[in-house]
Amino acid sequence: MELAAGGFSEEQFWEACAELQQPALAGADWQLLVETSGISIYRLLDKKTGLYEYKVFGVLEDCSPTLLADVYMDSDYRKQWDQYVKELYEQECNGETVVYWEVKYPFPMSNRDYVYLRQRRDLDMEGRKIHVILARSTSMPQLGERSGVIRVKQYKQSLAIESDGKKGSKVFMYYFDNPGGQIPSWLINWAAKNGVPNFLKDMARACQNYLKKT
Numbered sequence: 001m002e003l004a005a006g007g008f009s010e011e012q013f014w015e016a017c018a019e020l021q022q023p024a025l026a027g028a029d030w031q032l033l034v035e036t037s038g039i040s041i042y043r044l045l046d047k048k049t050g051l052y053e054y055k056v057f058g059v060l061e062d063c064s065p066t067l068l069a070d071v072y073m074d075s076d077y078r079k080q081w082d083q084y085v086k087e088l089y090e091q092e093c094n095g096e097t098v099v100y101w102e103v104k105y106p107f108p109m110s111n112r113d114y115v116y117l118r119q120r121r122d123l124d125m126e127g128r129k130i131h132v133i134l135a136r137s138t139s140m141p142q143l144g145e146r147s148g149v150i151r152v153k154q155y156k157q158s159l160a161i162e163s164d165g166k167k168g169s170k171v172f173m174y175y176f177d178n179p180g181g182q183i184p185s186w187l188i189n190w191a192a193k194n195g196v197p198n199f200l201k202d203m204a205r206a207c208q209n210y211l212k213k214t
Contacts, residue, residue: 007117008134016132016160017125019172036197050185054175061168063207065161068169069131071210081206093140112179114152115143133159154178
């Protein structure tokens with residue numbers, strides 16, 4: 001499998017594109033978790049961790065695909081609209097752009113932080129323009145673990161966006177996150193179930209404000 005820049009393969013980018021056309025839910029025990037505001041969320045149990053992988057499908061109205069991708073990639077802007085961001089920045093490490101992200105957790109839990117690779121590609125799939133963003137956790141000696149913060153070592157996310165044929169965006173997102181520590185798996189899964197729709201709503205709102213900002 002040939003790796004593109006950033007440690008992601010061509011195949012991974014095209015797989016995310018394909019999910020927009022035909023959700024890959026067969027052959028595994030994907031369960032419909034929730035449908036809300038035009039968004040459907042499916043989950044698949046990861047037996048090793050007791051946590052779930054998630055796939056999200058839906059439409060965000062009044063957010064064009066390019067705008068949505070730009071907002072998602074704009075780390076400085078995310079610090080303004082995402083209330084859970086404690087710290088977020090990009091840094092060059094060993095010739096690669098790495099993202100450092102610290103997330104606020106409610107007391108008495110420790111904050112979590114992430115070090116991950118992220119890459120965006122704008123693809124043409126049979127005349128359809130699709131924005132794909134891939135992210136996965138990595139480790140870099142320049143960004144070591146911090147005292148009092150738990151490092152998330154298992155994190156994967158894929159995002160594919162195209163036009164819904166109107167003013168909005170058709171979206172596919174895959175997500176897996178193991179926050180570690182002593183948080184019960186039921187609480188992590190509950191937070192994911194509620195957090196993903198809220199994140200998408202917040203991002204849609206951020207798109208509208210981004211237009212005013214630029």
